[in-house]
Amino acid sequence: MNAQTKMAIIAIVVVIPLTSIVVYGTNVNQEFTSNDNSKLQVVSSFNPLHEFSQIVGGEKIDATLLVPVGVEPHDWEPTIKDVQRMQKSDLIVINGIGFESWVDDLIENDYQGIIVNTSNGIELNSSKEGHEDEGHEDEHGHLEGDPHIWLNPLYAKIQVQNIANAFANSDSTNSEFYLANAEKYNKKLDSLDSKIRTELSGCNSDFIAFHDAFSYFADEYDLNQHTIVATTNSHGEVTAKTLEDVISTARELNIKVIFSEETVNTKTSQIIANEIGGRVLVLSPLEIVSEDNYISKMTQNLENLKEALC
Ligand SMILES: [Zn+2]
Structure with missing residues (x-):
């Protein structure tokens, strides 16, 4: 042997x-x-939700992450094996707002478990001026629009609470455990929220992100997001025209930091930065698995935003 x-x-x-x-x-x-x-068999669609599920469920659940490590969740489609894994689970935790395009197929294929839509209760319509088009409903009553709710810590709190409620309903023996874990973690998210609010107050408000992931974050902290890729998908196309537009925006607003992301080639951001005599920093949409957790990653984003704005 x-x-x-x-x-x-x-x-x-x-x-x-x-x-x-x-x-x-x-x-x-x-x-x-x-x-x-x-043990509850829980499948979460992508990383922040997988982390939240583990925090809430602890040793009482078996948690599985669907989108593989290093893979970016926009446009990701499950394999047959993934679908089989999902069919066996008790709960599937999704972001909602159209982020998981495969979920309707799963329902059509008679999925017997519970789909936990963590965007439930988030009032996208009430977001501030200039975003009236966000959060409309499709013909099934599902919210459609910008899915990046997890980047606003106050929306992340609602996602955590939705996960805890679903676990508590499915496994009433441990309901207090799940609800207590969520309460404890949501206090940490409250501290993160105050930290961001305090440390960005009095700073400039215009920043240039790579893809359109920070609208809810910007709304929450009175910032103004501009993007290089003008879609909510990081694979959106960058044209010469968009580059020119971004460069002139940066010049007009005296912006000196151009943001990039972990999963994209920094070349595009670097071209713009060179043009304006600025530099490139990372502003993470937290869409892929990393060694850092949600709070530390958001704190790194805050540090880089402070360099750009304060
Ligand atoms: Zn995104």
Whole structure:
């Protein structure tokens, strides 16, 4: 037996006790399986929601992240394997507002679990002037528009609460645990919100992001977002015309920092920065998995915004 085979066997032996519960649940001694068997199987669509699910659910849930590490969730489509994984889950946590285009297919294919739409209760219509077109409803009553709610910490709080409510409803034995975890974490999000508010007050308000991800953030903190890619999708096209427009905006508003993102080529931002004698910093839309958590990533964004605006 070579080392590789050995490893494979070890892996199988380690994995089987967990998966066999699902497949052979009724045949196994319940004494040893009841704990794992009762864990909520939770699939979250992309990273901030996966983190929130883990914070709320702790050891009481089995949490799975759908969009793979390093992959950007706009335009991502699940494989057959992903769909099978989702079919077996108790709950699927989504952002909503059209961010998960695959979710309707899943419902049509008789998904038996609960879809937790974390945008429920977020009043996009009440956002400030200039964004009246945000948050209209489609023919199914679903909100459509800019999906980037998680970048406003106060909306993130609502997402966390929606997750906790859904877990509590599905697993009433542990409902207090889920609700207490959400309450504790939401206090941290409140502190993050005050920190952003305080530290950006009195600073300039115009910034140039890469893609149109920071409208809700900008609305919340009285900032004014301009973008290089003028769509809510980071793969949007950059044309010579958009470059020219951004450069003239930067000059008019005396902007010296051009933002980029982790997953995009910084070349575009660098061209603009060179043109205006400025520099490139990262403003993360938190769409891909990183070593940092939501709060530390948002704090890094705040630091970079302060460099740009204060
Ligand atoms: Zn985005």
